[in-house]
Amino acid sequence: MKQFIAFVRKEFFHVLRDRRTLLILFGMPIAQILIFGFALTNEVKDSEILVVDYAKDDASQQIITEIAASRYFNIRNAALTHKEMLSTFQKGKIKAVIVFPASFNRYLLHNNQAQIQVITDATDINTANMITNYLTAIIKDYQAKINENLLVPYQIIPETRMLYNPQLKGAHGFVPGVMALVLMLVSVMMTAISIVREKEMGTMEILLVSPFKPVLVIFAKAFPYLILSLINVTAILFLSVFALDLPVKGSLLLLFLESTLFIITCLALGIFISIKTDSQQIAMLISLMGMLLPTMMFSGFLFPIENMPVPLQVISNIIPSKWFYIIVKSIMIKGLGIGSLWKETLILAGMTLFLLTVSLKSFKIRLQ
Amino acid sequence: MEEKVIVCDKLTKRFGYFIATNEISFEVNKGEIFGFLGANGAGKTTAMRMLCGLSAPTSGSATIAGYDVYSETEKIKRNIGYMSQKFSLYENLTVLENVEFFGGIYGLTDQEIKEKTEELASKLGLKSEMKKLVGSLPLGWKQKLSFSVAVLHEPKIVFLDEPTGGVDPVTRRQFWDLIYEAADRRITVFVTTHYMDEAEYCNRISIMVDGRIEVLDTPANLKKQFQANSMDEVFYQLARSAKRADS
Numbered sequence: 001m002k003q004f005i006a007f008v009r010k011e012f013f014h015v016l017r018d019r020r021t022l023l024i025l026f027g028m029p030i031a032q033i034l035i036f037g038f039a040l041t042n043e044v045k046d047s048e049i050l051v052v053d054y055a056k057d058d059a060s061q062q063i064i065t066e067i068a069a070s071r072y073f074n075i076r077n078a079a080l081t082h083k084e085m086l087s088t089f090q091k092g093k094i095k096a097v098i099v100f101p102a103s104f105n106r107y108l109l110h111n112n113q114a115q116i117q118v119i120t121d122a123t124d125i126n127t128a129n130m131i132t133n134y135l136t137a138i139i140k141d142y143q144a145k146i147n148e149n150l151l152v153p154y155q156i157i158p159e160t161r162m163l164y165n166p167q168l169k170g171a172h173g174f175v176p177g178v179m180a181l182v183l184m185l186v187s188v189m190m191t192a193i194s195i196v197r198e199k200e201m202g203t204m205e206i207l208l209v210s211p212f213k214p215v216l217v218i219f220a221k222a223f224p225y226l227i228l229s230l231i232n233v234t235a236i237l238f239l240s241v242f243a244l245d246l247p248v249k250g251s252l253l254l255l256f257l258e259s260t261l262f263i264i265t266c267l268a269l270g271i272f273i274s275i276k277t278d279s280q281q282i283a284m285l286i287s288l289m290g291m292l293l294p295t296m297m298f299s300g301f302l303f304p305i306e307n308m309p310v311p312l313q314v315i316s317n318i319i320p321s322k323w324f325y326i327i328v329k330s331i332m333i334k335g336l337g338i339g340s341l342w343k344e345t346l347i348l349a350g351m352t353l354f355l356l357t358v359s360l361k362s363f364k365i366r367l368q
Numbered sequence: 369m370e371e372k373v374i375v376c377d378k379l380t381k382r383f384g385y386f387i388a389t390n391e392i393s394f395e396v397n398k399g400e401i402f403g404f405l406g407a408n409g410a411g412k413t414t415a416m417r418m419l420c421g422l423s424a425p426t427s428g429s430a431t432i433a434g435y436d437v438y439s440e441t442e443k444i445k446r447n448i449g450y451m452s453q454k455f456s457l458y459e460n461l462t463v464l465e466n467v468e469f470f471g472g473i474y475g476l477t478d479q480e481i482k483e484k485t486e487e488l489a490s491k492l493g494l495k496s497e498m499k500k501l502v503g504s505l506p507l508g509w510k511q512k513l514s515f516s517v518a519v520l521h522e523p524k525i526v527f528l529d530e531p532t533g534g535v536d537p538v539t540r541r542q543f544w545d546l547i548y549e550a551a552d553r554r555i556t557v558f559v560t561t562h563y564m565d566e567a568e569y570c571n572r573i574s575i576m577v578d579g580r581i582e583v584l585d586t587p588a589n590l591k592k593q594f595q596a597n598s599m600d601e602v603f604y605q606l607a608r609s610a611k612r613a614d615s
Contacts, residue, residue: 006472010461017460202454209420209450209527211442212473 003212007220014194015224021190029182029232033239036174047095047131049073050088055104059114063142067098072134089121096120096131175240176328177301179259180321182236183229184295187263189287191225191270196283199274218363222267229263230256240332249335255328258341261348262324268355269320275363295321323348370397373525373556374419379428379437381414388414390579391428398524399554401547403567403587406576407607412560413529415576419558420527421445433524446474449518449555453530457514459503463494466502467517474521488516508539512546519550526550528559532566544569564599575603577610 015021049067053060068075076094088094099117101107107114118135120128195218198204207217233256240246248255269291277283296302298316305316316322323344330336338345374396381389389411396402406412417423419432421441430437433447457466467488471481489495492512502510511531519526528547532540544566547557559570567573567587574584583590583606587599594602 003473003475006469009472010458010465010469013461013465014458201459202452202456203458205422205452205454206450206456207473208422209445209448210470210473211445211475 004216004220007212007217008223011194011221011224015228025186025190025228025232026235028185029178029236030239032178032182033175033236034243036178046071047073047127048076048093049096049098049131049135050076050085050094052085052097052099054102055100057103057105059105059108059146060100063100063116063139066138066142067135070134070138072131085119094121095127096135098135174301175236175244175246176325176332177299179233179236179328180262180299180301180325181292181295182232183259183263183266183324184291184321185287186229186232187225187266188270188273188291189284190228191222191267192273192277192283192287193280194225195221195271195274196277196280199278200280214363215360218271218360222271225267225270226260226263229266230260233259246332248332250331251337254338255331258324258327258331258345258348261345261352262320262327265320265324265348265352265355268352268359272355272359272362275359294319298322299325301325320348320351323351372396373398373433374402374430374558376419376430377428379415379418379430380426381411381418381423382426387579389418389425392576392579392581393428394574394581394584396525396556396558398556399551400572401551401557401559401570403570403573404558404560404576405562405567405573405603406560407610409612410576410607410610411579412576416527416529416558416560420448420450447524449521449523449526451514451518451526451528451531453533455507455510455514457502457510457517460501462499462501463505463513464498466513467520470517471520476521484520488513488520492516508535508542511535511539512543515543515546515550519555522553523555525556525558528557530560530562532561532563540566564603567599567603573599575606577606578612582606 015025051064051067053064064075067073085097089097097117097119099119101115101117104114104116116139118132120131195204198207198221204217208214212220237248237252237255241248270287273283273286273290277286298305298312298319299321300316305313305322308316327341327344327348330341372395374394376395377393378391379389379393380387380391392411392415404412404416414423418425418437419430421432421437421444425437432444435441435443435447437444458469461469464485467485468481471484476484485498489498492509494509494513497505497509502513505513515526515528515531518528532543535543540563547559547569551557559566561567570587572584572586573590574581576582583593583602585593590602591597591599594605596602596605
């Protein structure tokens with residue numbers, strides 16, 4: 001045990017001495033959370049929009065109240081001519097204009113159908129897209145509310161050209177995504193590199209000649225990264241709760257247990273890579289191309305898996321981060337417990353066991 | 369009768385059809401400085417790996433410090449020190465941290481490590497350098513430090529794999545002073561080298577050619593046998609007959 005402690009202590013010295021490693025370790029998760037977080041929320045928050053209400057009836061007023069209630073928009077009321085509206089846009093003061101036609105409510109009640117015009121400043125395409133999506137969602141919400149007790153549903157048609165709506169659905173999916181990504185990077189790449197470095201430097205031989213057991217060498221090398229990864233999980237959660245207002249709905253303990261499981265999966269992967277390669281560059285390339293890229297593509301974090309062709313959907317099943325992403329998303333956002341996640345957990349545990357067995361086996365073969 | 373610390377009998381290692389080490393037999397006495405010579409690819413490293421318990425022999429037998437290389441590798445590892453041809457300390461750790469680490473994994477107590485550290489610092493004249501990163505030291509010092517760390521736990525045998533590569537003659541001489549000192553403490557030194565002046569420093573040397581030990585004797589006897597003026601000539605006469613290419 002004392003030997004193990006001496007080893008882990010040395011390992012921490014390595015990490016803390018290397019500025020680049022430190023930067024990747026702690027700079028990256030923070031940067032990613034902040035970039036993803038504020039790229040998604042800051043632009044649309046408190047956007048100035050103009051409401052031109054020719055109807056001034058119950059329905060239009062209720063929708064305006066709903067829009068004003070959301071934290072995305074600041075509403076300014078005005079009756080403008082078309083020309084005046086254009087010049088306001090040109091000054092860049094407002095992001096969008098909503099126009100309710102006259103007799104809006106009457107159309108809705110008698111024809112079961114009414115129209116709203118949403119005009120956005122599309123010089124900044126992303127912002128325009130998001131504003132349109134958010135407004136559309138608010139209007140749909142209202143529509144659903146008034147339709148609750150009706151047989152023949154009313155239809156409000158927001159007249160806009162940008163109709164798809166992925167952002168609102170997955171707005172906070174990035175925190176679990178970043179978590180999977182960061183843990184992949186830290187646990188797989190760092191572990192692989194640090195073990196391969198010992199091979200390259202020739203110190204691995206010295207360790208293998210020492211009475212310190214080879215299997216323990218591997219565990220002692222991986223152990224600090226388990227700790228560092230857990231610190232990273234804590235940092236990401238801390239940021240997501242306090243900087244992004246995204247609380248953890250489910251059990252925090254369960255979240256940490258599942259994260260530990262995933263970290264061990266990653267460590268096993270890193271160990272496997274380190275046994276199969278002999279240079280740091282190759283270890284890094286394999287980790288990046290073989291692990292990070294699939295995590296981005298197949299975890300469902302950036303691209304929804306349901307929209308992929310079937311063969312790709314099948315492939316996505318062998319990516320550990322896909323399962324971890326589902327687990328974290330379910331715990332953080334939906335607040336689910338282990339009862340609903342045992343299947344994913346079992347799959348992840350199975351993968352971990354398999355990887356650990358394979359890497360320890362090939363490590364022994366190498367020694368002969 | 370001298371105590372034998374290394375006894376090899378027809379030790380062989382095959383990789384498929386390739387016979388890296390072919391039935392080598394020799395004995396090394398306690399406290400002896402044994403030179404293990406041979407051209408690149410002659411099978412020195414393979415033999416040494418077997419003796420250190422890193423690689424299992426295909427056939428033959430060997431005992432190191434009285435322990436069997438097949439079944440008692442753990443005990444062997446406790447009784448040997450090893451210094452590889454690549455520099456083998458951690459560059460981004462300080463001298464002190466390196467000593468503490470290697471002392472730690474060899475299971476020395478804190479007290480022992482402290483004593484050893486002080487002893488090492490005064491012997492190498494590194495007292496003011498203990499808190500410096502090893503990477504910032506000159507190569508000669510690194511090698512001497514590396515050797516001192518390899519014998520930190522007072523092993524019965526220390527294996528040195530080309531320990532003085534790239535070091536200037538003065539430092540090499542100092543390095544050999546350390547080796548002699550270790551031998552005086554009855555530590556057996558098993559050393560490979562390509563410097564023939566170093567071969568002369570050994571008590572006995574063996575020269576491997578194509579996986580076999582071709583000759584084994586004291587440097588003086590070998591020179592007489594080959595009617596040569598220096599070990600250089602002896603080595604050249606033997607190595608020229610090698611069929612294996614440089615691996």
